[in-house]
Amino acid sequence: MSADSYAAPRGTSEFMRGVRTSVPVVVAAAPFGLLFGTLAVENGFTTFEAILMSATIYAGASQMVGLDLFGQKIAPWLIVLSIFAVNFRHVLYSATIGRCLSHWTPLQRMVGFFFLVDPQFAEAEQRVERGQGIGFSWYMGLGLPIYVCWVTEAWLGAWFGRLIPDPHALGMDYLLPIYFLGLVMSFRKRAFWLPVVLVSAVASVIAYRTVGSPWHVSIGALAGVFLGAMLAPARSDGEEAP
Amino acid sequence: MSTIFWIIIAGAVLTYLTRAGGHLVLSRFPHIHPRVEAGLNAVPAAVLTTLVAPAAMEGGPAELTALGVGLVISLLGGGMMPMFLTSAAVLILLRHLLG
Numbered sequence: 001m002s003a004d005s006y007a008a009p010r011g012t013s014e015f016m017r018g019v020r021t022s023v024p025v026v027v028a029a030a031p032f033g034l035l036f037g038t039l040a041v042e043n044g045f046t047t048f049e050a051i052l053m054s055a056t057i058y059a060g061a062s063q064m065v066g067l068d069l070f071g072q073k074i075a076p077w078l079i080v081l082s083i084f085a086v087n088f089r090h091v092l093y094s095a096t097i098g099r100c101l102s103h104w105t106p107l108q109r110m111v112g113f114f115f116l117v118d119p120q121f122a123e124a125e126q127r128v129e130r131g132q133g134i135g136f137s138w139y140m141g142l143g144l145p146i147y148v149c150w151v152t153e154a155w156l157g158a159w160f161g162r163l164i165p166d167p168h169a170l171g172m173d174y175l176l177p178i179y180f181l182g183l184v185m186s187f188r189k190r191a192f193w194l195p196v197v198l199v200s201a202v203a204s205v206i207a208y209r210t211v212g213s214p215w216h217v218s219i220g221a222l223a224g225v226f227l228g229a230m231l232a233p234a235r236s237d238g239e240e241a242p
Numbered sequence: 243m244s245t246i247f248w249i250i251i252a253g254a255v256l257t258y259l260t261r262a263g264g265h266l267v268l269s270r271f272p273h274i275h276p277r278v279e280a281g282l283n284a285v286p287a288a289v290l291t292t293l294v295a296p297a298a299m300e301g302g303p304a305e306l307t308a309l310g311v312g313l314v315i316s317l318l319g320g321g322m323m324p325m326f327l328t329s330a331a332v333l334i335l336l337r338h339l340l341g
């Protein structure tokens with residue numbers, strides 16, 4: 001069934017295949033991992049707290065938002081709520097990718113979901129699209145290097161402070177949008193890709209201008225997902241919504 | 243333990259719940275409605291677009307050119323790595339020239 005089944009993929013080779021896929025992700029995320037560590041210390045975090053945040057929350061955008069709000073002396077519960085709001089998109093990832101993980105053990109799923117960051121989800125979905133299926137070894141081969149580097153970068157960033165002399169000149173602040181654009185393009189063969197992208201783009205820009213920063217992700221995404229659901233023909237296979 | 247510590251722990255628990263929760267809720271339904279299925283298939287493009295669009299809107303000539311070059315390379319069938327590296331190189335170059 002899978003395209004590479006003739007190769008009888010073994011655990012280690014699948015793991016290494018995942019590791020190879022992780023390389024551009026690690027490169028793209030590195031400036032942000034370092035920047036997070038640096039900003040965390042500037043906002044009153046200890047090195048331990050910076051590392052703890054990267055190691056336990058493990059979601060870059062929400063970590064930055066958390067730092068930003070903490071620096072502004074916002075009430076703690078509001079900071080936690082904002083982190084939750086920024087990360088709410090993971091509910092969609094989890095529901096989407098979970099359909100392809102039924103062959104995993106419950107423990108594997110419990111562990112795997114912890115590592116479900118944006119690029120992890122995107123790469124896993126692409127593997128599904130190529131009909132290869134998501135093995136636990138491959139998934140962890142992809143996820144562990146990203147995770148280990150991310151946590152290490154928080155430590156490095158916090159320890160050496162301004163490690164990078166001029167992040168702007170090196171385009172550091174813009175590497176993630178470029179990387180995410182590449183991912184958006186890689187899904188262009190999917191049904192209704194263009195209308196979904198256009199609607200999400202417009203909705204997120206409007207939300208960014210009106211509601212404000214963390215919320216534009218959830219609002220834009222929901223608009224695109226809703227459109228995708230509406231455009232699909234509701235096949236009447238006798239399983240209508242209850 | 244400090245306030246920061248508890249903010250981090252609470253944030254981590256809620257983040258994990260979002261990552262496990264979508265699947266836990268969906269797996270309770272034996273059949274998935276085609277519209278739900280189609281909506282889920284739209285998730286990657288929809289979410290990832292929201293991470294690009296505002297950045298593109300805020301971008302100047304250097305940023306927009308870099309994104310444009312990346313777009314063209316993707317459309318020509320270039321892989322992730324060539325697209326990413328070329329686009330980043332264009333950005334750095336233009337920021338030096340224009341900046």
